[in-house]
Amino acid sequence: MRTQVAIIGAGPSGLLLSHLLAADGVESVVVETRTEEYVAGRIRAGILEQSTVDLLREVGLGDRLDREGDPHRGIYLQWPEERHHLDFVDLTGRSVFVYGQTEVQKDLVAARTAAGQEVHYGVSDTALHDLDTDRPSVTFTDEHGVQQRLEADVVVGCDGSFGPSREAVPAALRRTWEKTYPYSWLGILADVAPSTDELIYAWHPDGFAMHSMRSATVSRLYLQVPNDTKIDDWSDDRIWDALATRLGHGQDGWQLTPGPVTDKSVLPMRSFVQQPMRHGRLFLAGDAAHIVPPTGAKGLNLAVADVALLAPALTALLKGDAALADSYSDAALRRVWRCTHFSWWMTTMLHASGDPFDEQLQLAQLRWVTSSEAGATGLAENYAGLPIGF
Ligand code: APR
Ligand code: PHB
Numbered sequence: 001m002r003t004q005v006a007i008i009g010a011g012p013s014g015l016l017l018s019h020l021l022a023a024d025g026v027e028s029v030v031v032e033t034r035t036e037e038y039v040a041g042r043i044r045a046g047i048l049e050q051s052t053v054d055l056l057r058e059v060g061l062g063d064r065l066d067r068e069g070d071p072h073r074g075i076y077l078q079w080p081e082e083r084h085h086l087d088f089v090d091l092t093g094r095s096v097f098v099y100g101q102t103e104v105q106k107d108l109v110a111a112r113t114a115a116g117q118e119v120h121y122g123v124s125d126t127a128l129h130d131l132d133t134d135r136p137s138v139t140f141t142d143e144h145g146v147q148q149r150l151e152a153d154v155v156v157g158c159d160g161s162f163g164p165s166r167e168a169v170p171a172a173l174r175r176t177w178e179k180t181y182p183y184s185w186l187g188i189l190a191d192v193a194p195s196t197d198e199l200i201y202a203w204h205p206d207g208f209a210m211h212s213m214r215s216a217t218v219s220r221l222y223l224q225v226p227n228d229t230k231i232d233d234w235s236d237d238r239i240w241d242a243l244a245t246r247l248g249h250g251q252d253g254w255q256l257t258p259g260p261v262t263d264k265s266v267l268p269m270r271s272f273v274q275q276p277m278r279h280g281r282l283f284l285a286g287d288a289a290h291i292v293p294p295t296g297a298k299g300l301n302l303a304v305a306d307v308a309l310l311a312p313a314l315t316a317l318l319k320g321d322a323a324l325a326d327s328y329s330d331a332a333l334r335r336v337w338r339c340t341h342f343s344w345w346m347t348t349m350l351h352a353s354g355d356p357f358d359e360q361l362q363l364a365q366l367r368w369v370t371s372s373e374a375g376a377t378g379l380a381e382n383y384a385g386l387p388i389g390f
Contacts, residue, residue: 006152013286014158015108020311044101047297049385069099079203084370094384181269192259209246269293276329292343
């Protein structure tokens with residue numbers, strides 16, 4: 001098989017890249033280990049930055065988002081006895097949309113299927129070859145057990161945190177940074193109308209809690225839990241009780257309405273960055289190059305920002321102009337490190353560490369962010385998202 005761009009991974013990075021390339025007349029083939037149903041069913045984050053929404057609209061992926069997505073002006077930040085609204089529109093003129101990554105994935109699959117995109121699901125043994133040459137290739141075993149070789153001009157690793165692409169950059173040439181946080185999130189999806197109009201991020205001495213949502217009838221909530229938490233130790237009642245305490249049920253008459261839990265999982269929290277995001281004819285995008293803890297809602301938005309830079313860079317490279325491809329890694333990493341810092345900052349400001357000194361610093365920071373326009377604007381600018389190309 002031969003194509004212009006071989007894409008490893010059919011998550012949001014890989015499928016959006018194939019979509020943007022196709023709009024520029026560049027052909028690609030995508031290979032993915034999981035099934036189409038598995039990839040489309042994964043429950044992930046749900047906040048789209050303004051620049052992500054603008055891009056999806058521009059490339060014809062905004063119809064259902066505009067019909068079913070929910071524009072939010074900001075978020076609530078709270079701690080016991082206090083709840084403050086930060087209005088991103090007033091502060092920065094930009095805002096966010098609540099629209100699940102699961103929905104973005106479905107829209108991408110529908111668009112790529114309609115366009116006849118070649119995607120091989122259910123592959124195994126993906127391996128990358130000859131990345132230092134201008135004839136790189138990807139080998140894999142297809143879903144029928146047949147060995148395949150896909151030759152390309154360029155290979156893009158969009159294969160998330162467990163894929164082979166990041167390690168295809170020679171060890172001597174890559175540098176990585178990693179931080180594992182000493183807590184995890186227990187996330188639930190519940191068939192109940194959200195008890196809030198916008199997301200609540202709650203600091204509490206028992207641990208962080210968050211109230212998010214997917215629609216008018218589906219809520220998504222999270223609790224900070226220790227890293228070794230067993231999901232079976234958390235009955236639905238125990239989860240709702242902890243959420244009620246941490247989110248301030250009864251405070252100023254606010255009530256948390258519990259409902260049937262349809263999904264429950266524990267998510268680790270980690271920061272990871274690998275650079276450079278390019279080696280020869282291999283480019284990395286999305287979770288393959290960087291992971292952020294979910295507190296800043298940046299994971300999907302960073303993946304979209306990467307491919308928004310990468311698609312025009314590859315299109316130009318294939319026409320003989322290497323300038324954008326040569327600057328891709330530095331340009332992408334500038335935003336990656338900004339979002340890595342913001343995600344770390346939100347995480348460490350809001351999660352209980354058990355240290356009484358940290359606790360006082362966190363409360364001092366929360367008071368400043370919610371009472372100073374400068375403090376609030378800094379959070380809003382980062383949360384609602386810097387422009388593509390920042
Ligand atoms: N061969 C082919 N595909 C692979 C391989 C492999 N060896 N290994 C992994 N994959 C696939 C995974 O099955 C997955 O579907 O690569 C895909 C990577 O997709 P994501 O993990 O969704 O990563 P990305 O597309 O970069 O999206 C980033 O996902 O984790 C969230 O917070 C993150 O929202 C962000 C988004
Ligand atoms: C979510 O809705 O899943 C979500 C929202 C905001 C975050 C993290 C997760 O910061």
